[in-house]
Amino acid sequence: MTRKLPAPQHLLSALVLASCMGGANAATADSKPAAAKPAASAAAQPKLILVLVVDGLPQEQVQRYRDQFGQGGLRRLLDQGAWFSNAHQAHGITVTAIGHAAVLSGAYPYQHGVIGNNWIDPVSHEQVYCTEDSAHRYIGEETKAHDGTSPAKLRVDTLGDQLRYASGNRAKVVAVSGKDRGAILLGGKSGTAYMYMDKTGNFASSSYYMQSHPEWVQRYQAGKPQDRYYGKTWRPLLADAAYAGDASEDLVQAKPGVATRFPFSYYSDNGQLDADYYNRLKGSPFLDELTLDFARAAVAGENLGNNPAGVPDLLGVSLSAHDYVNHAFGPESKMSHDHLQRLDRMLASFFGYLEQRVGMDNVVVVLTADHGFPNTPEFAQGQHIDAQRVDGDKMVAALNAQLEAKFKAGKLVTSWSLPNLHLDYAAVEKAGLKRDEVENAAARFLLDTKGIAQVYTRSQLEANGAGETRMGTLMRRAWHRQISGDLMVVTKPYWYFGKGGSGTSHGSPYAYDTNVPLIIMGKQWIKPGAYSQYAEVVDIAPTLAHLLRVRPPAAAEGRVLTETLR
Structure with missing residues (x-):
């Protein structure tokens, strides 16, 4: 996957900008040609790399x-x-x-x-x-x-x-x-x-x-x-x-x-x-x-x-x-x-x-x-930001109920480890349904769920059709064809999958x-x-x-x- 990702807008503090003045791009005031320095490849190798x-x-x-x-x-x-x-x-x-x-x-x-x-x-x-x-x-x-x-x-x-x-x-x-x-x-x-x-x-x-x-x-x-x-x-x-x-x-x-x-x-x-x-x-x-x-x-x-x-x-x-x-x-x-x-x-x-x-x-x-x-979320709400937690288990239960009512094919989301959800494609085919039909129905339901911003389907990802947005590129990179889910769900900014009423988490x-x-x-x-x-x-x-x-x-x-x- 080639790297074509636009640099995102990034606000630098005045401190960072000030430090740039003396950084790598600062021009020298000495107009006299400098003596040639050895190339990096000619320098001794490091004795230790510390990561x-x-x-x-x-x-x-x-x-x-x-x-x-x-x-x-x-x-x-x-x-x-x-x-x-x-x-x-x-x-x-x-x-x-x-x-x-x-x-x-x-x-x-x-x-x-x-x-x-x-x-x-x-x-x-x-x-x-x-x-x-x-x-x-x-x-x-x-x-x-x-x-x-x-x-x-x-x-x-x-x-x-x-x-x-x-x-x-x-x-x-x-x-x-x-x-x-x-x-x-x-x-x-x-x-x-x-x-x-x-x-x-x-x-x-x-x-x-x-x-x-x-x-x-x-x-x-x-x-x-x-x-x-x-x-x-x-x-x-x-x-x-x-x-x-x-x-x-x-x-x-x-x-x-x-x-x-x-x-x-x-x-x-x-x-x-x-x-x-x-x-x-x-x-x-x-x-x-x-x-x-x-x-x-x-x-x-x-x-x-x-x-x-x-x-x-x-x-x-x-x-x-x-x-x-x-x-x-x-x-x-x-x-x-x-x-x-x-x-x-x-x-x-x-x-x-x-x-x-x-x-x-x-x-x-x-x-x-x-x-x-x-x-x-509590701190973000104090900054007038829309932020909450999404109970993933309740979300999947509601999705399964919706798919069962629509397709009469039983429980179609078999397992999940969010943001990945796995569909029962054998049951889909047994019911005479098309994979992309079920995927799209699931995606539409999830997009109407409070706190969900985007859903990517297996058919979409296999066809490299997640779009050229930054989010689409990042989610494609995170999806492995052999082991990832059939749906990938992205929360809205400052929302995340979690329960309880304290703390925070990452993953977006x-x-x-x-x-x-x-x-x-x-x-x-x-x-x-x-x-x-x-x-x-x-x-x-x-x-x-x-x-x-x-x-x-x-x-x-x-x-x-x-x-x-x-």
Whole structure:
């Protein structure tokens, strides 16, 4: 699928515009011809590629809170890196698994095959998880039926796989995350993934990668760093005045036994270091501290960035807590604001560690996100925006009733994992009906449902007939012919599929979900500056492949961000 997507209108803050004045397009006042500089291809290869994915970080939060960042973390990336303000996860279903699969494959879902965090298997009609693989188990940990243990469902290769291939498997590729899908989909087919275990607080791998953990992992687990947060409290990092523009904490509906405002304490109800406590850590800054702490152990244990074979290594770190915080409270909340400030300081500390171990001049750093986030409906309504939640189960039940009344063919929507709905084509044909007739009737009904903006049918998508709108292009990219549904349903802006009366979620083709940070920093290879050019997350893999002098992944459709290269 060729990339023909018009750059969307994007409002830049005065801060961004000001930063552009000193950015990559600034003209030099010196009219004397400059001495020729070596081409980027002649520069030494990076010793380490560090790919950071902040789960659920919208671009607008980076812009909104920039003045409060410290000197060594996000501000360092913004000041010393190439920052694209108009960068997008350019597919229509913006969720964690799809976004992570895009980062280092450079591919859209219609090729890479990860069409959601979960989806319906079209043969068994059972729900499957994006990284589950019953052939493998976590090492030393309980493994449930749908736990993420391998990249088997990722249908393409990644940058890490190409780096391993080009180096004769001497390059090391390691991925770490608070979520199994965050690590596994960054690690690719031939890297090694480690993920947080919410029953024990350990980071563990699976039997897909090895039969037992290396000694450095065993030492790390023996130290029980996850236990140091028991009884700890998360309080705001900054002075009260810093949060003056955040949403009122009263917008978050209180639930029995669940805190909805600062401070937050981490413990278990029975006073023990158990699964209750380790699971609670996931919605706190402490999960990201642990993830980066384990990443340090991986750098030291695997000697990343100092490969004795003289080849580059790749470290992927997916930081999961921001997503949990935004789901619970919204990106407009004081909690989300504070978490990002804390994450900024954590990154500064991690960069300081890499300076000592590898030297940051030898490192290329990429920071992006798997998706953005809309505001909570309650907050959006306060801004006079039409925003609500759509109960998907009720919507499908009403659709089935309508189709049964019209066609007298029984239950025609057999299963769903929204925004995908699956039709019973065997029943359609048995009743002597035409597929497109049933699809169109379903689409017309859904379009009259409150909160629904658009419906795409299988016949439409197979004929490449979703239209040339931005939404149509993004939804086509998100649809995989073999495993996606027969109907794809898009909510109106600021509406989303969900139940209950608090929190928010993502997954749409709208800018608040697609517009994510894309920052690349590397002193020897990258020209710093604020770039207003349209860019996509799928551009990361081809750009890094160029710097590493390896083949891009086979299904990559992104471009090399040549405007950033020295």
